[in-house]
Amino acid sequence: MSMPPANAPARGGLFGQLYFQVILATVLGVVVGFFFPHFGAALKPLGDAFIKLIRMLLAPIIFGTVVVGIAKMGNLKEVGRIGLKSLVYFEAVSSLALILGLVLVNVLRPGVGMNIDVTKLDPKEIASYTSAAGQHTGGWVDFFLNIIPTSVVDAFARGDMLQVILFALLLGVAMSGLRERTRPLFNVIEAALEGLFAVVGMVMRLAPIGAFGAMAFTVGKYGIGTLSSLGQLLVAVYLACALFVFGVLGVIARAAGFSLWKLLCYIKDEIVIVFATCSTEAVLPRMMVKLENLGCAKPVVGMVLPAGYTFNPDGTSIYLTMAAVFIAQATNTPLTLGDQLAVLFFLLASSKGSAGVAGAGFITLAGTLAATGKIPLIGLALLLGVERFINAARAVTNLIGNGVATIVIARWEKAYDASRAAAVLDRPT
Numbered sequence: 001m002s003m004p005p006a007n008a009p010a011r012g013g014l015f016g017q018l019y020f021q022v023i024l025a026t027v028l029g030v031v032v033g034f035f036f037p038h039f040g041a042a043l044k045p046l047g048d049a050f051i052k053l054i055r056m057l058l059a060p061i062i063f064g065t066v067v068v069g070i071a072k073m074g075n076l077k078e079v080g081r082i083g084l085k086s087l088v089y090f091e092a093v094s095s096l097a098l099i100l101g102l103v104l105v106n107v108l109r110p111g112v113g114m115n116i117d118v119t120k121l122d123p124k125e126i127a128s129y130t131s132a133a134g135q136h137t138g139g140w141v142d143f144f145l146n147i148i149p150t151s152v153v154d155a156f157a158r159g160d161m162l163q164v165i166l167f168a169l170l171l172g173v174a175m176s177g178l179r180e181r182t183r184p185l186f187n188v189i190e191a192a193l194e195g196l197f198a199v200v201g202m203v204m205r206l207a208p209i210g211a212f213g214a215m216a217f218t219v220g221k222y223g224i225g226t227l228s229s230l231g232q233l234l235v236a237v238y239l240a241c242a243l244f245v246f247g248v249l250g251v252i253a254r255a256a257g258f259s260l261w262k263l264l265c266y267i268k269d270e271i272v273i274v275f276a277t278c279s280t281e282a283v284l285p286r287m288m289v290k291l292e293n294l295g296c297a298k299p300v301v302g303m304v305l306p307a308g309y310t311f312n313p314d315g316t317s318i319y320l321t322m323a324a325v326f327i328a329q330a331t332n333t334p335l336t337l338g339d340q341l342a343v344l345f346f347l348l349a350s351s352k353g354s355a356g357v358a359g360a361g362f363i364t365l366a367g368t369l370a371a372t373g374k375i376p377l378i379g380l381a382l383l384l385g386v387e388r389f390i391n392a393a394r395a396v397t398n399l400i401g402n403g404v405a406t407i408v409i410a411r412w413e414k415a416y417d418a419s420r421a422a423a424v425l426d427r428p429t
Helices: 018-037 038-040 046-071 074-109 123-136 139-147 154-158 161-222 225-227 229-257 260-266 268-277 280-293 298-311 315-329 337-353 360-372 377-412 418-426
Strands: none
Touching: 018 038, 018 161, 018 268, 038 268, 046 154, 046 161, 046 268, 046 280, 046 298, 074 154, 074 161, 074 229, 074 298, 074 315, 074 337, 074 377, 139 280, 154 161, 161 268, 161 280, 161 298, 161 377, 229 260, 229 315, 229 377, 260 377, 260 418, 268 280, 268 377, 280 298, 280 377, 298 377, 315 337, 315 360, 315 377, 337 360, 360 377
C-alpha cells in the first residue's frame, strides 16, 4: 500500500502530528459551540462531510483487502478457521462487556433518585430511533438472510459491509482456486487498493476540520449543561469503558504477548479522531494499514477487523446494558434479577447488529426495550442530551477492542510477526 509508514514521524514537530491537530480542533469546537451555540450547531456539515468522504471508500477498500488476502492465502481451510476463531472471540469478549456494564450500573446506580415522570417525556424526540429499531428486530433468520445482497451493485451502493464482505469472501475463494487464470484480475484489484489508500491519505488531512465541526455541533446543540443533569450516567459509562479497556483488554493483550499501552500510543491518531467524530468508520482504512504494519498478515486484517465492527462492539455492549437499567432506575421501574438477565440475553444477539456508525447503539437500545417490554421505551428521551458524549467513549472502546482482537487472532493463526511488532511499538512516534 502506498500510504506512508503508519508510525512515520510527522514534519513540523508536535503541530505536524495528526492527533495533536485533531485535539486542538476538538477543543476549538467546544469553545465555539459553548460561546456561539447557534453557529456551532450550524457546523454539523463539516463533520458529516468528513465521515461521508471516508465512508465512500470503505466498501471498495474492504472488498479489495479481503479478496487479495484470501487469494494470496490459497488454503480454504485457513479461511474457515480464521472466521470461526473470530466469531468465538467476538462473542466471548462482547459478552464480557455486556456483563461488566450490567454489574457496574447496579453497583453505581446512576439513575436512582431522578424520579422521572414518563408521562412528561415527548415521544416525538425518539420517533426516528424507534422507527429505525423496528427494522432490526427480525431475529437471527432475517439477520443472516440480510447478509445476502439482492445484487452485488446494491451492496456497494448502500455500503452494506457484511454483504460486501460476503461477496469478497466468495470471489477470493474462487480466485484462490483458479490461481494463474485470475492473475490479471488480482493485479487490477491490488493496484486499485494502492490508489484507494492514497485517497485515504488525502482525506485524512481533513480530519481536524471534521473533528472541529462535529464537536462544535455537539456542544452547540446539546450544551455543556446537559452533562450536569446526567453526569452520573456519563461518568459511569466512561468508568466502565476504562475498566474494560485497561482491565479486560489489558489482560488479553498481556496474555497475547504485547503491551496494550504501547498499542494505544501507536493508534493515538485514530483514537482522537474517533473520539471527536464518534464513528469508528472514520479510521477503518488507517487501522488496516497500521495493523499490517504492526506485523499482522493481510488476510487476517482483511477478515477480522471489518467483521469486528459488526460482531465485536465492546463499547456499545457496555453502554447498552447500562443505559437500559439506568432508564429503569430513573423512571422507578422495578427490575428483578430475571428481568435484567432477560435484557442481557436479548442483547447478546441484538448488540451484534450495531456497526461502526454513530448512533447505531442507540437504535439497538430502542429495539431492545421494545422487544423486552419491561422498561418504558419513552425513557430513551432521557439519554438524548448526552448520547453524543457517551457515543465518543463507546466508539473509542469499540476501536481499541477490534484492534486487540485482530492482533490476538493473528497470533493464534501464527500470522503475526512479534519481532516486527516489538520494533514498531518501541519506536518513538
